[in-house]
Amino acid sequence: MKIAVLGTGMVGSTIGTKLIELGHEVKMGSRTAGNEKAKTWVSKHSSKASQGTFEEAARFGEMVFNCTHGMASIEALRSAGSANLKGKILIDIANALDFSKGMPPALAVSNTTSLGEEIQKTFPDVKVVKTLNTMNCTLMVNPGSIAGGDHNVFVCGNDEGAKNQVKEMLKQFGWKTASIMDIGDITGSRGAEMILPIWVRLMGTLGSPAFNFKIVKN
Amino acid sequence: MKIAVLGTGMVGSTIGTKLIELGHEVKMGSRTAGNEKAKTWVSKHSSKASQGTFEEAARFGEMVFNCTHGMASIEALRSAGSANLKGKILIDIANALDFSKGMPPALAVSNTTSLGEEIQKTFPDVKVVKTLNTMNCTLMVNPGSIAGGDHNVFVCGNDEGAKNQVKEMLKQFGWKTASIMDIGDITGSRGAEMILPIWVRLMGTLGSPAFNFKIVKN
Numbered sequence: 008m009k010i011a012v013l014g015t016g017m018v019g020s021t022i023g024t025k026l027i028e029l030g031h032e033v034k035m036g037s038r039t040a041g042n043e044k045a046k047t048w049v050s051k052h053s054s055k056a057s058q059g060t061f062e063e064a065a066r067f068g069e070m071v072f073n074c075t076h077g078m079a080s081i082e083a084l085r086s087a088g089s090a091n092l093k094g095k096i097l098i099d100i101a102n103a104l105d106f107s108k109g110m111p112p113a114l115a116v117s118n119t120t121s122l123g124e125e126i127q128k129t130f131p132d133v134k135v136v137k138t139l140n141t142m143n144c145t146l147m148v149n150p151g152s153i154a155g156g157d158h159n160v161f162v163c164g165n166d167e168g169a170k171n172q173v174k175e176m177l178k179q180f181g182w183k184t185a186s187i188m189d190i191g192d193i194t195g196s197r198g199a200e201m202i203l204p205i206w207v208r209l210m211g212t213l214g215s216p217a218f219n220f221k222i223v224k225n
Numbered sequence: 226m227k228i229a230v231l232g233t234g235m236v237g238s239t240i241g242t243k244l245i246e247l248g249h250e251v252k253m254g255s256r257t258a259g260n261e262k263a264k265t266w267v268s269k270h271s272s273k274a275s276q277g278t279f280e281e282a283a284r285f286g287e288m289v290f291n292c293t294h295g296m297a298s299i300e301a302l303r304s305a306g307s308a309n310l311k312g313k314i315l316i317d318i319a320n321a322l323d324f325s326k327g328m329p330p331a332l333a334v335s336n337t338t339s340l341g342e343e344i345q346k347t348f349p350d351v352k353v354v355k356t357l358n359t360m361n362c363t364l365m366v367n368p369g370s371i372a373g374g375d376h377n378v379f380v381c382g383n384d385e386g387a388k389n390q391v392k393e394m395l396k397q398f399g400w401k402t403a404s405i406m407d408i409g410d411i412t413g414s415r416g417a418e419m420i421l422p423i424w425v426r427l428m429g430t431l432g433s434p435a436f437n438f439k440i441v442k443n
Contacts, residue, residue, distance in 0.1 A: 111412070118422075119331050158441040161423070190426050194329070198423030201335075205379070205416030208408050209440060217442055222427060223376040224436035 011036055011068025013061055013083055015044040018100065018144040019074035025148035026072075027052050029179050036064025036087065065091035070098070070172070077103030077122050078115055081129055093132045096169045098176070099123050099196070100139040100147070102203050111207055114200060123196025127165065134169035137196035138162045138177065141206065143216035148180050150219075156181060158219040159188050163195030188222065229254055229286025231279055231301055233262040236318065236362040237292035243366035244290075245270050247397050254282025254305065283309035288316065288390075295321030295340050296333055299347055311350045314387045316394070317341050317414070318357040318365070320421050329425055332418060341414025345383065352387035355414035356380045356395065359424065361434035366398050368437075374399060376437040377406050381413030406440065 012023040013036045026033045035045045035058045045058035058064075065071055065087035075083040080101045084092065103115035103122045116122055123137035139147045139160060150156040160182055164170050174187050190198065202220070210216050230241040231254045241251045253263045253276045263276035276282075283289055283305035293301040298319045302310065321333035321340045334340055341355035357365045357378060368374040378400055382388045392405050408416065420438070428434050 111415070113337050117336050117419075153443045154441045158439075188427075188430070190423070190430050195423075195426050197329070198426045201419040201422045204336075204419045205408070205413075208413050208416045209406075212406070212408050213440075213442060215442070219441050221439040221441045222431075222436055223372045223439045224431060224433070225371045 008032070009034070009067055009069050011064035011071040012074055013064060013071065013087060014074030014076070015042050015048065016074065016076070018147075019072075020044070020048045021144040021148055022072050022074055022100070023048060023056065024052070025180060027055050031055070033057070034059055034064040034067040036061040038083070038086070061087040062091060068095065070096045070176075073097055073099045073101050073126070075101055077101035078105060080122060081125060084126065084130060089130055089132065092130055094134070096134045096136060096166075096172060097126065097130070098139075098173055099126055099135055099137050102140050102200055104203060104207075111204065114203065117201055118197070121194075121197040121200045123163070123193050123200065127193045134164065134166040135193055136162060136164035136166075136169050136173045137193060137199055138173060141199055141202045142219045146217065146219055150181050150183075150186065153217055153219065154221075156183055156186060158221040159186050161188050161190050161195070161199045163190045163193055163199065165192050226250070227252070227285055227287050229282035229289040229305075230292055231282060231289065231305060232292030232294070233260050233266065234292065234294070236365075237290075238262070238266045239362040239366055240290050240292055240318070241266060241274070242270070243398060245273055249273070251275070252277055252282040252285040254279040256301070256304070279305040280309060286313065288314045288394075291315055291317045291319050291344070293319055295319035296323060298340060299343060302344065302348060307348055307350065310348055312352070314352045314354060314384075314390060315344065315348070316357075316391055317344055317353055317355050320358050320418055322421060322425075329422060332421065335419055336415070339412075339415040339418045341381070341411050341418065345411045352382065352384040353411055354380060354382035354384075354387050354391045355411060355417055356391060358414075359417055359420045360437045364435065364437055368399050368401075368404065371435055371437065372439075374401055374404060376439040377404050379406050379408050379413070379417045381408045381411055381417065383410050
């Protein structure tokens with residue numbers, strides 16, 4: 008599949024690399040074409056990897072990953088262009104962590120709304136699916152790297168078909184069916200994003216980002 | 226030990242009953258003396274159980290559990306009286322869930338502060354320890370009821386000695402040492418309280434409050 012990965016940071020390059028490994032064609036999008044990090048990433052991969060502006064990437068992708076920083080996501084998606092995103096699945100894995108006042112970061116949107124919901128409201132013709140934002144990016148594409156993959160990833164969004172396609176993609180990433188928790192419509196991203204404050208705290212306590220949440224029940 | 230349990234709801238009566246079973250003396254506090262739910266609770270137990278106003282309970286307890294509704298906790302603690310709370314450990318297990326606009330509830334305080342922090346700021350002479358707020362009350366006092374108790378309870382607060390005493394109390398409640406996660410000072414309650422939105426969502430998804438979070442790592 009042709010996939011756009013918006014964002015050139017560690018999350019974008021980790022997701023992009025995994026998608027290439029899975030045989031997909033990936034265009035990494037950034038604010039300006041010829042972004043150095045995007046070019047470096049492309050140079051490490053086959054001809055299936057390319058780069059361009061947010062707009063070029065969004066036009067290219069049949070599916071779009073939002074790996075931009077959550078504070079800049081809406082602006083990045085605006086420059087990608089709603090016409091280029093229309094009808095497509097947008098996998099939103101961003102968190103609007105505001106570090107402007109130092110540690111711990113605040114959430115720029117939270118409680119009665121969330122980044123996932125704001126993106127859905129801003130781009131009503133896009134099928135937004137929130138997932139993977141509750142963990143370190145290494146774990147996103149290699150859940151088996153801790154505890155045999157026996158922990159959870161949350162998925163929410165308004166379009167059932169889109170969620171099913173995203174769940175299939177998560178399985179390609181290595182997630183077991185039983186580990187994928189569907190938490191309903193896009194308002195579920197409120198809870199998923201509000202996990203971040205304890206995630207950040209636990210990273211400090213444990214001294215490592217290599218951990219995840221598991222929902223335990225009988 | 227003489228313990229005050231502030232609050233007559235399901236959380237207060239569950240905690241109070243467990244404390245009685247453990248051999249402690251418990252005074253359940255409510256806004257007015259002779260509260261019907263408090264009287265009913267007392268009638269089910271030995272002479273070790275008693276009830277009174279918030280003020281009477283706080284004066285009685287060497288340790289105080291805040292089991293009031295989080296939206297009313299500061300007011301309840303004010304009527305308990307700072308002189309009666311001074312120097313004591315206050316175990317805050319409340320959540321400031323605001324249901325005034327329906328479901329899902331919002332958090333009345335969140336993100337850059339939390340109920341635990343606000344209580345600590347309002348009562349600087351009290352040793353506030355936030356814990357147990359991330360799960361259903363049945364589980365608080367009977368962690369072994371799911372998955373052999375193999376899941377986590379978070380503890381935070383500014384006073385190390387107080388936290389250690391609370392951890393001992395958690396062990397009396399049935400928590401394994403390895404399940405008790407110390408997440409630092411009282412600002413950790415921010416993350417612990419912001420778990421509630423996904424907790425509420427998961428309760429709906431799973432159709433039961435009998436679940437908990439486990440932090441999984443290698």
